[in-house]
Amino acid sequence: MKSGLHFLVAAKRCEIDELQQLARTSALVNVTGRLVHGLQRERGLSNLVLGSQGARFTEARAQQITECQQIEAELRACLDCMDTSATPTGNGARLYSRIAYVLHGLEALPGLRQRVESLSWTSRQATDAYARLVTGLLAVVFEAADSATDPEVSRLLVALFNFMQGKEFAGQERAVGSALFVTGRADAGEQQRLLHLIESQERCLQVFVDFASAEVETLWRQSQESTTLAELERMRRILCTASHGTALDASLSQTWFDCCSRRMDSMKAVEERVAGDLLQVCQEKVAAANADLTAYNALSAAPPSGTDGMSFFEDAAPTPGNPALGMATQGFGLHLERSILELVQEQAHRLQTMGDELDTVRASLNERKVIERAKGLLMAHRKLSEEAAHKMMRQMAMNQNRRLIEVADAVLAMADVLPEGPR
Amino acid sequence: MKSGLHFLVAAKRCEIDELQQLARTSALVNVTGRLVHGLQRERGLSNLVLGSQGARFTEARAQQITECQQIEAELRACLDCMDTSATPTGNGARLYSRIAYVLHGLEALPGLRQRVESLSWTSRQATDAYARLVTGLLAVVFEAADSATDPEVSRLLVALFNFMQGKEFAGQERAVGSALFVTGRADAGEQQRLLHLIESQERCLQVFVDFASAEVETLWRQSQESTTLAELERMRRILCTASHGTALDASLSQTWFDCCSRRMDSMKAVEERVAGDLLQVCQEKVAAANADLTAYNALSAAPPSGTDGMSFFEDAAPTPGNPALGMATQGFGLHLERSILELVQEQAHRLQTMGDELDTVRASLNERKVIERAKGLLMAHRKLSEEAAHKMMRQMAMNQNRRLIEVADAVLAMADVLPEGPR
Known part of the structure; x- marks a missing residue:
């Protein structure tokens, strides 16, 4: 017959299981974040290629594709290692469903690249297509955050998700801005879109700051180099205030791309710090829970006897003014x-x-x-x-x-x- | 390499797993509800025994104890069957932790009974002790409701939990009223407590009605026999309006207990209907999910080939005014x-x-x-x-x-x- 102690131990084992799962999910989140970063860069370069009608940036884009393929292989290896026969705690079905969607997106990626190469898509089409895939990848991170059962881990995942989402808006901003500069002409619709992307990233980054630790917040503030920021804001002003149809200086496309990329690379460093914290917290919590488990198991070895269990009906902490309910001590x-x-x-x-x-x-x-x-x-x-x-x-x-x-x-x-x- | 289809299937398997777990949890909830009902009755009878200084109701109480022991054995058998080595989805740790607490309470139950038998506890002490154990049992039901991942099942569990909680307030009302009648004297403090219990049960039953199906709500309205209700309200009035310290008719104790018990037995019938619905819904959903799984597996047998997966970048439903992004059909x-x-x-x-x-x-x-x-x-x-x-x-x-x-x-x-x- 199972005792209370048995279920005390079982509850602790559940906690350990959940934390170990979170550690594995965190590893998945980590490689997902790197693939997102790679695809964001690939998107920006693709826009430069499309904008210049294939005249420029083809080499940089080819290199970036190779890098993305390597990270994709890592992600697939990570997915292959997942024990999908076991039902994870939290919303396993939602997580797997998001992964299924991402895998379909990755299948379609070579086709997307080919359409960029053959210049058969517009910048807007390519940007939207990459954004759709990245959105799918971020949804995996969102489900991971939504399934965390530990508040500290959940807090880190919420911070991380919002940071990644903010960075994606920054990435879309880079892509849209690149396309505008390269085509050399201001467009009111795309300018509106830029403003929307700037506002959206600021909102996400605010949530990130709300949930990040003080240390990470400091790291984030320091990572935002003021010269890069000033240049970014100057170019944002140029992009967003030009009247519809007027000329934009196409030679600024490289400057814009480099400036945005510097900022995004420094964001990636912050992201990796948070992802690292996440893994560490999971591991520390697993270790602490395992220590508890060992202590519980030591109690199992010596089951109680000779009592009638009446402590259950005593108050947790009887005080002089509130005596326990008259139980004789049973020794x-x-x-x-x-x-x-x-x-x-x-x-x-x-x-x-x-x-x-x-x-x-x-x-x-x-x-x-x-x-x-x-x-x-x-x-x-x-x-x-x-x-x-x-x-x-x-x-x-x-x-x-x-x-x-x-x-x-x-x-x-x-x-x-x-x-x-x-x- | 795992495909999107693999994770589509894995997600469906998670759903099935979760539903099967819900079905098992529902079985646990069912026997928990029956034990709660038995203990509520035992509490009421114990109060009558204590109130009459052991002169009356000892036989009925002894019978009730035997019945409770049988249900406790069923509950323990149900717990012994649980595979606690597997981590359930949802808040497994919380569920197990609640069960551990209940098992400690059940260990202490013989001691509680002995103290009632030897008349060494007051009615209030016994009522509080039984209520503590019942609260522990209801916490198990609450965690079950809180862990449901299917909204329809969750809705039924929320209705059921609130109904059980409302019934427990009704049970406490019966116990407190019994004690008051048997001692034959009105007590302002206990009268306040009665009013609180009446208000609390009405609040819970309102939530139950909000979440119950129309059929169950009808069943519930019909189960409340108007003659019993009228008698209950009359006796509530007698109990609650007598001035502090004035005499209460001790001969009404049996009438009060029977009237409250009739109402609670009819509540138990409604509770069992909801518990039955719960099991049935779980089973139907498992069957439907299994049918989906079979259909998915049929697709696995014939994996797609010869496409570049570009449907991913098409809009879900391209319309004439919104053509897909220029993909050639690949046959x-x-x-x-x-x-x-x-x-x-x-x-x-x-x-x-x-x-x-x-x-x-x-x-x-x-x-x-x-x-x-x-x-x-x-x-x-x-x-x-x-x-x-x-x-x-x-x-x-x-x-x-x-x-x-x-x-x-x-x-x-x-x-x-x-x-x-x-x-």
Whole structure:
């Protein structure tokens, strides 16, 4: 017959299992982040190639493709090592489903590259295609963050996801800006898109700062070299304020690309630091949980006897003014019985506290889900682009002096009463 | 090398695993509910025994104990069958930790019974002790509800948990009322407690109705026989309005106990219906997921070939006005490739929708957690009883015309700025 101690031990084993899984997921997140970084660079270079009608940047692009292929092989090796016959804790189905999507994207990648090479796609088409693949990769990271059962690990994953998402907006900004400079002509639509991308990355990076440790935040501030930032802002101004149809200095394309790339490379260093912290925290927690397990198992070796277990009905900490409920001490075994019960209560309390902390951290993920859902609703209902839907919600928030999440909640609450949109 | 299809299948297997686990958890919830029901009855009878100084109800109590021992054996058999070496999805550690606590409570149960038999405890002590054990059992049901990954199953579990919790308040009401009648004297403190229990059960039953299916709600309304209800309300009035210290008709103790028991037995019938629905829904969903899996596996047998996977970059449903991005159709294999991608997208979309629905259902569990946390804070900080803390929050809600959850949020937000309470 299984005892309370048996389940105390089983609960600790679950914690260890979950932490080990998180460590493996963190490794997957790490290589995913590197592939994202590589693809972002490949996208930027592809835009330069397309913009220059294949006249420039082909060599750099070819090198970048080789690098991406190597990281892709690493990612595939990581996926091949996953024991998919076991159901992971958390939302395993969602994680696997995201991975399935990514694998389809990777299958299509050679075709995308070929279309860039043959100059048969526009910059916009190529940018969108790369962005779709990167979005799929980031969704894997999001699910990893959403499945973490430890609040500290979850906090790091939330910080990491938002950083990666912010960096992706920066990457899209680089690609769109590259295309604009290379074509040599300002375009109001693309300029709007740039502004949207700048605002979106700032929002993500703010969430990152909210969740990052003080050390990482400092690292992040230091990594943003002021000369690079100043140059970036100057070029952003040139790009975004030129009147529609006027000329842009095509020779700035290289400068823009290099400046954006310097910033993104320094972002990658911060990202790798957070990914490293993540692995380390997982390992430390596994070690601590294993030490607890050893202590529990030592208790198993000497099962309690000679007590009637009445400590259960005593108050956890009887005080003089609040005497325990009149139990006679039973001597032998009572100390052990009481210490196991205390362990059970301590465990339950700790798990409860962790759950509460987790809820707090996850609130930011839920906010993101709600905002995305509301945006999707507006896009479908009003036939808006993602940017336009976002802009509409932001405008509502400003007009009503409310937070974006509140507007999103209101949009979703309206969903049931909305008339059918145009189809 | 694992394909997208491999992870599509793995995701479906996760879903099946999770549903099968939910089916097993539902079986555990079912026997837990029956033990709770038995212990509630045993508590009521114990109060009658204690109140009559052992003169009455000893035979009925002995019979009830035998019944409880049988159900306890069933529960232990169910726990012995659990494969605790595997980590369940969801919050496995929390579930096991709750079970460990319950097992300690069950160890202490013989000692509790002995103290009732020897009349060495007061009614209040015995009621509190039984309530502590029942609270532990209900916490197992709560964790089961909190770990469900399917929104429909989660909805049923939330309904069931709230119903069981409401029934427990009804059971405590029966016990407190029994003790009052048997002692033959009104007591202001116990009368306050009765009112609190009545209000608490109504709140839980309202949540139950919000989450129950229309059929179950109808069953519930029909089960509440109006003659029993009328008698219950009459006796509640007698109990709660008698002035402190005045006599109560001790001969009504049997009538009160029988009336409350009739109501609780009819509640048990509703509870079993919901528990049955739960098992059935799990089984139906497992069957449907298995059918999907078979269909996926048929695709595995014929892997796509001869395509470059470019459907990934097409829009999900290209329309005349929004042509796909200029891909040439590749003929052989394209249809299969596209249909797998569609399955992946359909799966991702379905899991997303389920996740959104789950968030909505779980919001009520989170509200409960927040309210309990706020109550705990007030209890610790102001040295209040659970009833008094609840009453204070309810009063704040009424005064400020806000919902209880909003007051709880405000209490928790205040936590950081509260001065240290008296120790």
